[in-house]
Amino acid sequence: xxxxxxxxxxxxxxxxxxxxxxxxxxxxxxxxxxxxxxxxxxxxxxxxxxxxxxxxxxxxxxxxxxxxxxxxxxxxxxxxxxxxxxxxxxxxxxxxxxxxxxxxxxxxxxxxxxxxxxxxxxxxxxxxxxxxxxxxxxxxxxxxxxxxxxxxxxxxxxxxxxxxxxxxxxxxxxxxxxxxxxxxxxxxxxxxxxxxxxxxxxxxxxxxxxxxxxxxxxxxxxxxxxxxxxxxxxxxxxxxxxxxxxxxxxxxxxxxxxxxxxxxxxxxxxxxxxxxxxxxxxxxxxxxxxxxxxxxxxxxxxxxxxxxxxxxxxxxxxxxxxxxxxxxxxxxxxxxxxxxxxxxxxxxxxxxxxxxxxxxxxxxxxxxxxxxxxxxxxxxxxxxxxx
Ligand code: NAD
Ligand code: ZN
Ligand code: ZN
Numbered sequence: 001x002x003x004x005x006x007x008x009x010x011x012x013x014x015x016x017x018x019x020x021x022x023x024x025x026x027x028x029x030x031x032x033x034x035x036x037x038x039x040x041x042x043x044x045x046x047x048x049x050x051x052x053x054x055x056x057x058x059x060x061x062x063x064x065x066x067x068x069x070x071x072x073x074x075x076x077x078x079x080x081x082x083x084x085x086x087x088x089x090x091x092x093x094x095x096x097x098x099x100x101x102x103x104x105x106x107x108x109x110x111x112x113x114x115x116x117x118x119x120x121x122x123x124x125x126x127x128x129x130x131x132x133x134x135x136x137x138x139x140x141x142x143x144x145x146x147x148x149x150x151x152x153x154x155x156x157x158x159x160x161x162x163x164x165x166x167x168x169x170x171x172x173x174x175x176x177x178x179x180x181x182x183x184x185x186x187x188x189x190x191x192x193x194x195x196x197x198x199x200x201x202x203x204x205x206x207x208x209x210x211x212x213x214x215x216x217x218x219x220x221x222x223x224x225x226x227x228x229x230x231x232x233x234x235x236x237x238x239x240x241x242x243x244x245x246x247x248x249x250x251x252x253x254x255x256x257x258x259x260x261x262x263x264x265x266x267x268x269x270x271x272x273x274x275x276x277x278x279x280x281x282x283x284x285x286x287x288x289x290x291x292x293x294x295x296x297x298x299x300x301x302x303x304x305x306x307x308x309x310x311x312x313x314x315x316x317x318x319x320x321x322x323x324x325x326x327x328x329x330x331x332x333x334x335x336x337x338x339x340x341x342x343x344x345x346x347x348x349x350x351x352x353x354x355x356x357x358x359x360x361x362x363x364x365x366x367x368x369x370x371x372x373x374x375x376x377x378x379x380x381x382x383x384x385x386x387x
Contacts, residue, residue, distance in 0.1 A: 002387065003056040003128035004366045009047025010374070012367050017056055020124055020132035025071030028136035030081070034156045035127045036060040036357070037366070037383045038085075039186050040296065042374050044118055048299055051118050058127030059085035059115040060159035062152065065140070066130075074137045081140035082343075083133060084335030085160045087113035087123050090138030101332030106134075112332050127366060129387045141339050150346040153354030156384060157191070162342055162353040164294050164333040165191025168249040169199060171292030171329030176200030178246040181237050181284050182223075183277045185213035187356045187382045188294055189251030193221035196249075198351060205245065207233040209257070212358075212379045220355050237284040244286035252277045253295025254308055282317045285326060293330035360384045 005015040035058050044051040062082040065075050088095050088103035095103050106113030108121035116125020124131055133139055143155050174180055180201050182193045185208035193206045206217035207226045214225040226236045238244055256277045281291050297312035345351040358381040361369050369383040
């Protein structure tokens with residue numbers, strides 16, 4: 001099987017790896033037709049997540065079932081399916097409670113499993129021609145053969161970023177008619193803003209500095225966009241909403257580029273302040289508001305100016321948050337909790353999340369596309385690979 005394989009920081013290549021095999025009666029084998037590159041892959045790509053050379057990347061996977069184990073009952077060869085990025089059993093304590101990001105039956109170092117992700121189990125990545133699907137009945141979501149609406153670009157979004165954006169606003173408990181600020185207009189932030197739009201938010205503020213991404217937020221999410229290099233984001237939000245917005249979503253995480261909080265842009269590639277998004281949200285959300293954190297706060301890179309480590313050590317304005325009575329939710333998205341409903345919205349013509357896909361490429365073009373996505377190059381929002 002050809003796969004996108006990690007060699008070293010900023011270095012992936014297409015290599016032949018072992019063909020996946022059925023290892024349990026619950027497994028299926030998937031012929032991958034579409035797989036996307038994620039902001040989460042970049043943590044490993046940039047060499048600060050401890051990925052081992054030889055490891056195959058990819059957790060956003062869609063394709064056709066080619067083989068099923070004896071214990072698989074719901075799937076047959078030929079079925080078109082999309083996989084949640086989480087690998088989960090469906091029957092442990094956490095899965096039963098709907099916390100599919102924290103399955104207790106996956107062999108991983110950190111709680112929960114995923115395809116092609118360090119510490120989240122040794123599951124082969126799906127940026128490949130073929131991949132094994134553990135607990136296949138639970139993990140595969142069928143895509144109708146002839147859907148009334150929806151393109152592969154829409155359906156691949158169900159693997160991660162659409163449910164994750166949805167989860168961000170769910171953690172923030174966004175209600176119809178409420179206002180929300182979304183920090184980050186990467187694929188996840190765009191999907192959070194889009195989810196807020198679908199859920200009837202009255203006002204949506206989206207903060208980033210990549211113009212093409214902000215344009216998508218304006219065009220598809222009816223958002224008011226804020227370029228943090230041009231204007232203090234918190235000030236822009238609180239100017240519009242005296243007491244602050246009702247809800248907030250952090251779709252950036254520790255990789256935040258420092259903003260111009262003192263009025264002038266102090267952006268400098270070498271200066272990153274990992275705590276800043278959380279603190280900006282604490283300032284921008286009104287007292288009693290809620291904040292959903294889906295951006296990642298783990299970094300293994302000791303060379304980072306603000307090394308936050310595996311425990312995510314941060315300087316957070318907890319006193320301000322306490323005084324305002326804010327509430328927080330965070331963590332891996334339990335994709336399975338949302339993907340069926342979101343799929344049905346796509347089929348019904350109520351959601352078209354595929355607008356974030358800016359590029360479609362072959363597997364062979366993956367190294368170049370990784371580089372361009374990693375640069376957050378204007379116009380490169382999300383890359384779809386078609387093995
Ligand atoms: P991404 O990393 O490209 O998105 C981040 C965006 O934040 C970029 O557009 C960047 O320009 C912007 N940004 C940087 N500094 C900023 C600042 N100071 N203010 C506002 N915006 C700023 O790609 P992504 O795929 O959208 O991923 C975003 C985060 O979500 C990553 O940390 C990723 O690992 C995480 N993620 C989490 C889950 C989950 O289940 N919780 C799932 C998928 C991705
Ligand atoms: Zn992803
Ligand atoms: Zn489980």
